[in-house]
Amino acid sequence: MQNWADGYFTGSHYTYGYFDYLSPVQQRFALLLNGLECPPSDSPHHCELGFGQGVTLNVHSASNPGCYTGTDFTPDQAVFAAGLAARACNRSLRILDDSFADFHARKDLPQFDSISLHGIWSWVSDDNRRVIADIVRQRLKPGGILYLSYNCLPGWANIQPLQRLMELHDRFGGAGRKAEQRVDDALGFVRAVLSAQPAYAEAAGETLRKQLDALGGDKAYLAHEYLNRNWTAPYFSDVAQALADIRLEFGATSQILKRLDALHLTAAQRQMLTAIDNPILREQAQDYCINTRFRTDLFVRGAIRLTPEAQRIRLFRQQVVACVPARKISFTVSTHLGTFEPHDDQYAPVREALADDGGCVKTIGDIVEHAGRRGLDETRALRALLTLMGTGQVYACQPEADLDNVRERARRFNRTIAELALEDDHLHVLASPLTGAGISNIGRSERLFLLAIFDGIEDPVDFAWRSMKSIDASLVRDGQALQGDAQNLAYLREQYAAFQDDLLPVLEALQIT
Template sequence: MSTVWNEGYFTDVAYTYGYYREINPVFQRFCLLLRGFAAPDAAQQQHCELGFGQGVSINIHAAASPDSFVGTDFNPAHAAHANQLAAISGSGARLFDDSFEQLLARTDLPQFDSISLHGIWTWVSRDNQKIIAEFARRHLKPGGLLYISYNCFPGWSPAYPLRQLFALHDRFIPGATGAVQRVEAAMKFSEGLLAAQPNYLKAVPHLPERLKKIMEQNRHYLAHEYFNREWNCMYFTDVVDALSPAKLDFACTAAPLDAVESVNLSPDAQTFLGSIGHPILREQARDYFVNQQFRKDLYVRGPIRLPPVLRHQQLLQTRFVLQQHAADVPLKVAAAAGEATLQEAVYRPVLDALASNQYAPKTLRELVAALPALQEVQVLEALTVLVGTSAAAPCQSEAAARQVHKRCDALNRHLIERAQFSNDVEVLASPVLGGGVPVRRFQQLFLLARAQGRKNAQEWAQHAWRIIEAQGQRIIKEGKTLESPDDNLAELTRQANEFAEKGVPLLKALQVA
């Protein structure tokens, strides 16, 4: 049962165990560099995450980076879980269950090179938003960056009343006792209201489809997403104004695909936006063209534009690595302008080059040298799209990777052992990325079997089947439950063979396997 300390935030169920690459300092620095901004360059950086949820992201980053990390989440159950992971990795991360107000009052905090908050801003009160801005004003270094993500208009405008229906039903008809039951009841109420054809549907005919997609999502996620007392959707310019007292200026989004306008905007839209001289007005106008409903933004306290020559040199030195098997990367990308087909004559050679030498990371300079038929600008745009779609990622330095290898091994060993009983954390720490790489539960079980000396895919599958069979679990394939042991083992064997062929080489390159 939640109590007064929750300040209206939904705490009756724990938050999900998601990982968010946008909080990775390596990824953040790449986003700034891509747009021509200088990033913090201290040798030993200090980072802070506000509202870390279950602490998966901050612990992955603390384990996989030589930097120092501080964070808070005022739910003590979240903080307890996060501190357990920190102790296992030995990262030294300092993780509190302070409210933002309590964190602001602390006198034992350093000046930070970055402060990050993912999915926090529009779910807290206006007073807490002011406290967050004041925290950044006091604790973010000059030149430091702030990452912030939030629900925004105009994309949320048509469906905003849906959230209001959920919250009002939960407030005025509190019949259900459990969190999941409360969510279900509010969803059913809203579904019934729309089925009765209110006039509002004439203005927003796609609302039932939007509700259907919402109803397909994890109920614990929905409880935190829609059932808090505070839910302050904002325009981009509202956030700019709210952060200005902290001396923060908008730099760019933490979405590399936004840098490739051809997949996001029509030629007419590009021309119109290009005619707007003020960068803040241009960014706000862009949200109308892409119908933005969730922003991932980077602000800097005193942004510095890099000279083009220096930006070019730093990009050439940046290392990249694939996170998917090259043959499995689709040559299509879904963006604001619709689905775009990527040029095979450009992307296939880039993917092959990234896959060469057992997927070892490669600098942009090395890739350009290996692809003489392509122009450097083509290679960089291809890498930008591949990073934007999570098929590839920027890397930290080899020296940094060497420093954190043991910590990553310790955390990953715990997570793959935990996969015997749960699929809640489907990410492992990579010293190469300075962050996380997606690894599904069965793949983690195959890694566990491999670590225990089982030599081939058939043995990995048998090991995984013994674990899930003992728990009365069955595999669901194409929406159908596989009932017989033979069918389950056959499917696991298929997955293990595919993992041995495609997954293990990738994870070796990422220093996870």
């Protein structure tokens, strides 16, 4: 292991995932739901520490006003992130490959409106956590937001020993092997230990068996999660105390779905939590009820605490937009308590309101009013809408003035993502200037269709197939590679018809095209 890595796993690239919780627009909305307001400044500066491949950083820099600074001490990841920004001509983004200590020592950094770290807190050493706290203490503005996501207890209590076994096996037996093989070898070692029926496995029970069955997905993620020598899963209350020491208070979870208690808590649990006045104790007790293993928290350095009346006014003025076709909107939610599947027509007025006028932007107040005219009361209408927001089907929108500032920047980024479909299939996310967030899982064919639209090409299907042929690619249907022009073109025409019916109207509503 390289000394510069300080125990962090650097044997493979991190994933190319996108995480909307880091969007300033969505962070402010989550705080609003908890009765807090952190208005953005006129010239905001945002920061992401440990950005991985920088996909999220690039998306948010392209779709939000102001400037971004990011650092990740893995040089090739910094090169990738900077190259993506350069290709999109995004001059509002500054990419560094500093360690946290080197970043902290810089004299050329602004004060930040937000600082975000996704997962990093769990994966770095105690010394690095202290440096991160110092960065936040010195660089986060009054009224600023800290986003911190991390593995936590009690959810990791039975699983944490697995990580230690895998890390130890990798430390003493993984040298010289590729990352994927190291993961497989470590998993094999864990299974061998568990097959000997140790008392630990019997005590851990079903939780352990389910977790072991789940190990085997994305090898890049598993390597970074399980092979780090520095790895921790703190209690929420310990994290809150560490940040309170630098004058930050807990603001809210960024997971909107967790605001809907009935989805996660039994009646007895809700009654018990209602009797707890202290917010830290209540939040920690809720983690025990849910057996939380990963938190996505927002902390604030001072915020406006709204009265219920002021919160309602701001909430009902907030604009939102759907990012899935109206016919695909689903109110079904699965949690540890089971699957909640309301009758399709129960929340139909909310779906109708979102779809009106071609899916254009609506205020929450407009949607609630429409639902009321159709017999759905305010409480249920809000619950339905927040369910859609919590499941990523509806997003909060940013103010019109901010939208005007980033529209062209976002368009350049989206064209770049479409162009990159000609080179590889890593990047599947587009940036919406309307929401200040990304829309994910855009397929390669769909990105090529979008590129044709950007370039005004008359036949996007023909363009897409010629592009794929030029890189010796073919389509796969039902697990079988299609053969020849006729089969591939026919399948692409089916895909394009679906693209026109479903995805393209959404991209237009999100002002991506």
